[in-house]
Amino acid sequence: MMNIALIGNPNTGKTSLFNNLTGSYEYVGNWSGVTVEKKVGLFKNGKDQLIDLPGVYSLNPLSKDEGVVTNFFLEESFEKLLNILDASQLRRNLHLTLQLLEYGAPVTVGLNMLDVAKNRGIQIDIEKLSKSLGVHVAPVVARSGKGCKELAELATGEATVSSEKTLVYYGKAIEEGILQLGQKLNGRTRHPVRWLAIQLFEGNPYVKTYLTTFLPEAEIESIVDSVTVAQQQQSGGIQALDQVIHRKRSDAIEKIVSAATTIPVDGKIPLSEKVDRIVTNKFLGIPIFLFMMYILFMLTFDWLGFPLSDALDAVLSGPVTAGITAALNLAGASSFIQDLILDGIVAGVGGVLVFVPQIFILFFFISLLEDSGYMARVALVMDRLMESVGLNGKAFIPMMIGFGCNVPGIMAARTIETPKERLMTILLTPLMSCSARLPVYALFVGAFFTGNKAAVVLSLYVLGVAVALILAKVFSKTLLKGETSVFVIELPPYRMPQAKALWRSTWDKGKGFVKKAGTFIFAGSVLIWLLAYAGPEGVNVSMDESYLALLGGIFAPLFAPIGFGTWQASASLFTGFLAKEAIISTMNIIYFVPDEASLQGLLAIHYTPLAAYSFMVFILLYIPCLATTATIYKETGSKRWTAFSIGYALVVAYLLSLVIYQGGMLMGFS
């Protein structure tokens, strides 16, 4: 079994191709950098393994995401490469291909989006292209899977070749530099010297670090310097080495492309541009975005989501509970087991499961935004606003994804190139109200704000974004000063989202929630129920005498000034750190109710509407959940920043809730 790495530019259909070649359930998106983790799949023909790499334009990285690829080439072992190209952007794509050929591993090229190229009038002679590159080239339609079988046979077959020829001659100075480095290394590296040298001259920091394990840094720098000087003497210009190398590659590509393609005659305006004239319009851009968000919320909470959740609640609390009770009676279960299952597990897990329809609707829309290509436009439209708080438009994408779940949101921040902006985005994404917080709002608005459910929930989402923007401004003026903000984004053409890919993507994101209900929430519910069942006095005590009441009671006075100084509230906040939806499970168990409706009735006794709003604001901001905290630590690699992300959230949440509750009281609300 061989390892084959799949590599290509962003937005070339790499992830779709990966799914079609391996037949696995993967995530398909359309904005730069959806593939943030290393994924490995087995080819459908079972011969080899395919490794999915993040999309890159070059092996010389600018962002951390791209560094993953360079590191992969330097450190990991693989036998072959599968390079996917966008046929409509051949020149740009071939820059990467040339670097891959220089690396020397056998390469198979998949030519995608020939239809797009055809629409622009570009005809590509695949045979000629294959001949001039010296490797196999096969046409493929990544989205539909057409041609994937043939491509898989080529890539996994015996006949894969590495290009024998040197495609680019970089000029005397650089070529001599390559020889010079080769003599110094004297065959000690397992990578081809030519590739290492060219990457070094281009300024690839990862390759430079790699070379320092063989040569002293000063020696490496002196080679680079002498090549720079020689180059400038020979050309008489002051161009930097990376520009010279880029130019030489462009020249070589021009020869290859002009031999293999026919030049288009300019014609009609593509549909994509017509759409862009509207959605990125000067005046309409932001209103259209806000309108889309409004539709999303109305569908999730009012028009579609609520009725579905209510129906599911009725099924769970009615027939399902009755069925389980009957089954338990039939099995002759003890009253302890009956209580544990009905009041603990069914109440806890069921309370979370009823929100599955709403969460899937939300994830469906996020997938739709990604797959259609609109997400990149959102980044463009929001850039001006983000720039004013020290971030760039790209930071808005992790935040949008954070509405679904903070964990992938934080990982998506890897596509932000500047370290400062990336760190800020990581720190602020947890303020985006994720889908796990949604059940809490849904429960409370159902109990207290029936007249304007969607408006109240929307106010919380907006509050999260507003707090994030204000804090971004504060952080960029204080903790994270310096470093200029930059913004360059590719706007891929719009694509009609495909039902299958959309469903996969929605299911991929939503299944985590269902799985969590079956594992985390299940275990948590048992634990909470046991803590509520037992107390210092023994077992089966009244709830107010239980360990849970004791624990919650210690912290309850702290929360009194912000409107919810009960032990029940503080106990549920603790479980909320494990997973935000656990707050609902805990409340269901504590208040001893089987379904959503009766819990809402009980809550009306324990909370005033003002306290309920204050509670929701606190839930929105108070702490990233356990999984998010772990991701923050993984992504920042810093205990200090992880602790900071928890600390600032607690402080901000408390202060805001205090202002809302005390301010509201002063103004006469209750």
Next chain:
Amino acid sequence: MLGNLKTGEKGRIMNIAGTDKFVRRRLLDFGIAEGSEVCIKCILPFGGPVMVESCGQCIGIRRKEALRIEVERV
């Protein structure tokens, strides 16, 4: 300068050396360099970014970077 073109106007890039180092690298990645023909597709309000088309692909860059790219009108 590219940033001075109006929506729908076309230009050929003469010099990108004046841009931020990072922006220049990205432009090269997108295949946009001296000699490329570009067209302004849209300009966002309040000094926001511009959307530029070149060889059938669209990219967004900030106005202040666009003002550092020399172009000649075509």
